[in-house]
Amino acid sequence: xxxxxxxxxxxxxxxxxxxxxxxxxxxxxxxxxxxxxxxxxxxxxxxxxxxxxxxxxxxxxxxxxxxxxxxxxxxxxxxxxxxxxxxxxxxxxxxxxxxxxxxxxxxxxxxxxxxxxxxxxxxxxxxxxxxxxxxxxxxxxxxxxxxxxxxxxxxxxxxxxxxxxxxxxxxxxxxxxxxxxxxxxxxxxxxxxxxxxxxxxxxxxxxxxxxxxxxx
Numbered sequence: 001x002x003x004x005x006x007x008x009x010x011x012x013x014x015x016x017x018x019x020x021x022x023x024x025x026x027x028x029x030x031x032x033x034x035x036x037x038x039x040x041x042x043x044x045x046x047x048x049x050x051x052x053x054x055x056x057x058x059x060x061x062x063x064x065x066x067x068x069x070x071x072x073x074x075x076x077x078x079x080x081x082x083x084x085x086x087x088x089x090x091x092x093x094x095x096x097x098x099x100x101x102x103x104x105x106x107x108x109x110x111x112x113x114x115x116x117x118x119x120x121x122x123x124x125x126x127x128x129x130x131x132x133x134x135x136x137x138x139x140x141x142x143x144x145x146x147x148x149x150x151x152x153x154x155x156x157x158x159x160x161x162x163x164x165x166x167x168x169x170x171x172x173x174x175x176x177x178x179x180x181x182x183x184x185x186x187x188x189x190x191x192x193x194x195x196x197x198x199x200x201x202x203x204x205x206x207x208x209x210x211x212x213x214x215x216x
Contacts, residue, residue, distance in 0.1 A: 009073070014193055017196070023063075025067075025196075026060065029056065029203070032211075036056045037053070047103060048099075051098045055095045055099055058091050058094070062088040066088070069082050069085045083132060086139070087124070087129070090124035090143070090146070091125075093121065094120070096206050097150070100150070101113045106160075147176060164212075165213025165214070169209040172206035172209065175198050175201040175205055176199065
């Protein structure tokens with residue numbers, strides 16, 4: 001069921017950049033969650049509050065997992081944190097969808113999108129926990145596929161989300177996609193740190209879309 005998960009150690013300078021970029025991401029995510037909570041309390045909407053909490057918490061989870069993974073040199077801990085990191089990606093993608101599904105899309109379309117992405121996130125979590133180190137191509141396809149599920153609801157999304165919000169949303173998806181491509185080109189110097197930068201950029205774009213354009 002399981003096979004050894006390859007644990008990679010990066011050169012000292014690159015590892016420092018990996019830690020710094022996502023430690024900054026963690027700090028910004030905590031600040032972002034606080035800002036989302038402050039905004040949500042201005043509206044009488046439980047769904048808005050819940051969706052903001054889920055999104056903000058998923059950001060914190062991802063950047064915590066990544067920072068812990070890159071900060072430790074202990075093989076056992078690094079192994080655990082790497083699994084945690086991979087699971088956190090599924091949760092962040094689903095968490096990012098949640099405000100758009102619950103608030104922007106609403107109704108049947110929103111609930112279907114929500115069920116699909118959280119269903120995939122659950123499946124991906126099981127995959128990482130019980131089939132550790134296996135089905136890497138499937139995992140990558142699940143990440144990318146989850147990220148672009150929104151295409152199937154592009155018409156109602158376009159009708160209910162401002163053009164600026166849509167630009168921020170698509171910009172975030174594009175940043176994550178570019179980052180994923182660069183992550184797999186090992187000949188690029190500091191490719192993992194560059195990948196981290198694009199993850200930060202994608203998170204920022206999606207935060208801007210949600211904070212400024214997801215409205216009850």
